Amino acid sequence: MIIQKTSSSRLESFDQENYSFGDHFIDHMIICEYDNGKWGEAKLMPYGPLSFSPANMTFNYGQACFEGMKAYKDKDGQVFLFRPRKNFERINKSAKRLAMPEVPEEVFMKGLKVLMDVDRAWIPYGEGRSLYIRPLIFATEEGLKARVAHKYMFAIVASPAKSYYTAPVSVKISDYYSRSASGGVGFAKAAGNYAAAFYPTQMAIEEGYDQIIWTDDATHEYFEESGTMNVFVRINDTIYTPPTSEKILDGITRDSFIQLAKHKGLDIRVEPVAVKTVLEAQKNGTLKEIWGVGTAVVTSVFKAFGYKDQRFELPVLADEDSYALTLKKALVDIQTNQAEDPFGWRELVERNILETV
């Protein structure tokens, strides 16, 4: 690994109390380039711009995929990653579906840990704070022919994240727009999936909602995901979440919620969630909660949902009665080393890793 440290850290001039998510970057980044059929040597270098022409194939054909993960600091200043191998596996699933080269485990995992260790001082400590980490792979070749590129870059950039707290939101159940096709790329964290979701989301916002509950594109009768999160529905005391498929991202938070719910003895069922079932439960008063889960906010609680021209309010539960918040707290406590980790999910970032690289 090539190490090229910055000579002027930006940390001093970074206002740790006043910033918005995703706009400030830690001092360094990892990059590793793929050419001639193989990955080169990974490099730690100062975060900043590189050279790309407008004919860059990602700008033209969107051959790019990414991951989103977090590092947490505990009260002793120890740094932990959460299930990082899951992100490693998933970026390669995405890469494969986009006909991109898979990144080697060594490049991904060592890059991640070296970056975390070198920029350890950037990782926020405190309630709801973390470092958001973005590994990505994208085509770097220049060319105007729509074909698989021969050159790629793997990069890891990262940005301090302040708070998980998000006020309860209203969501619109989609009856027209969709985020994935059968036989498509919905299960991949493909760059293009996100751009495709922006306009429908804007339309939902214009109708007074914050996000969309995506439904299957053929019938719009089944829940898929919510915004960029997986979705859970609680009817009476049973939790439902749709099975993953080629249309639904296999979320790591989703999987952790399922495991935690089982561990707590809750009744959780992975099965298709029909819009009809949710509407009926709403009508007969058995619909208790709907929420989304994902790395960025862990859990987003929904206060209302819309379907066609109707808006339905969800019950307001005390925090301790909410499965969404109970599971969220259990997960955050594990992530931040405030609780035991019976699942082996936390991964300590050793100090002075550079000496062993």
Added chain:
Amino acid sequence: MIIQKTSSSRLESFDQENYSFGDHFIDHMIICEYDNGKWGEAKLMPYGPLSFSPANMTFNYGQACFEGMKAYKDKDGQVFLFRPRKNFERINKSAKRLAMPEVPEEVFMKGLKVLMDVDRAWIPYGEGRSLYIRPLIFATEEGLKARVAHKYMFAIVASPAKSYYTAPVSVKISDYYSRSASGGVGFAKAAGNYAAAFYPTQMAIEEGYDQIIWTDDATHEYFEESGTMNVFVRINDTIYTPPTSEKILDGITRDSFIQLAKHKGLDIRVEPVAVKTVLEAQKNGTLKEIWGVGTAVVTSVFKAFGYKDQRFELPVLADEDSYALTLKKALVDIQTNQAEDPFGWRELVERNILETV
């Protein structure tokens, strides 16, 4: 418009006989940046790399769309664009669906003509030769939050194209993969649509085909497009092509073929094309031709198609009996100013446009 010409043209060192499509760029490019809610002044400048960080939003969320169009030179050295306003309209349809700012007509059209005029010497003349032009819009903001960007670049780059000729190809009718969802972005030239098609195409190639005939994702019972082309089927002497929809790109070549066919008094019908109908016509001998159309090759003739585990050969027709080739020739003759243009499709690029900018 800001004009910044190169001081060292690369034209002399460009081998006009030996190059492959899309790898060589003309001396200049147009760029225009969007920020603070408005487009800045367009600029002609030397083609080359610019600065973008790996946190660039296009690399991460694929907010990018493009056009593909051509300029042709006639025997007198006059340069023509083909229906350029169609591309202008379509890039903005794509931009809208991707929640991107629409590019002003002035920026698009003047940029195009100035670039063509300044790099006039790069435009190849001769049978099947043209300049392939790529206008595109992509997000340029840096950020790790999946949201609509605030900064964009519009660019036009271009690359000499040698020949339309492509040998007849075999295509696989998709019964699993798909390129677009109902309520999705299939009608847009969204960057991510292309990356999503690469892997399925590789799978088809492994089965011995060159391209995929995309079918609807819900049932795979209806033709949508072929590769990155619109598709036509001829049964007896009737030509069929599926109607455009939110799942099918509204191709300019497709539209031109429809108009030309009508003009020639051919029986052409814009209606859903069922896989079943094509298979039946194949069986009873009435299936004459299947072909794809698009700007890059104008027409790609199919010699065989596969469905499930079967492969079917298509009849080999004399050029003059082929509707595909007859319409292709008629179109190319108009594009290259070798025939009258009753439709008003050709648009002359005036000389010394710079003096009027």
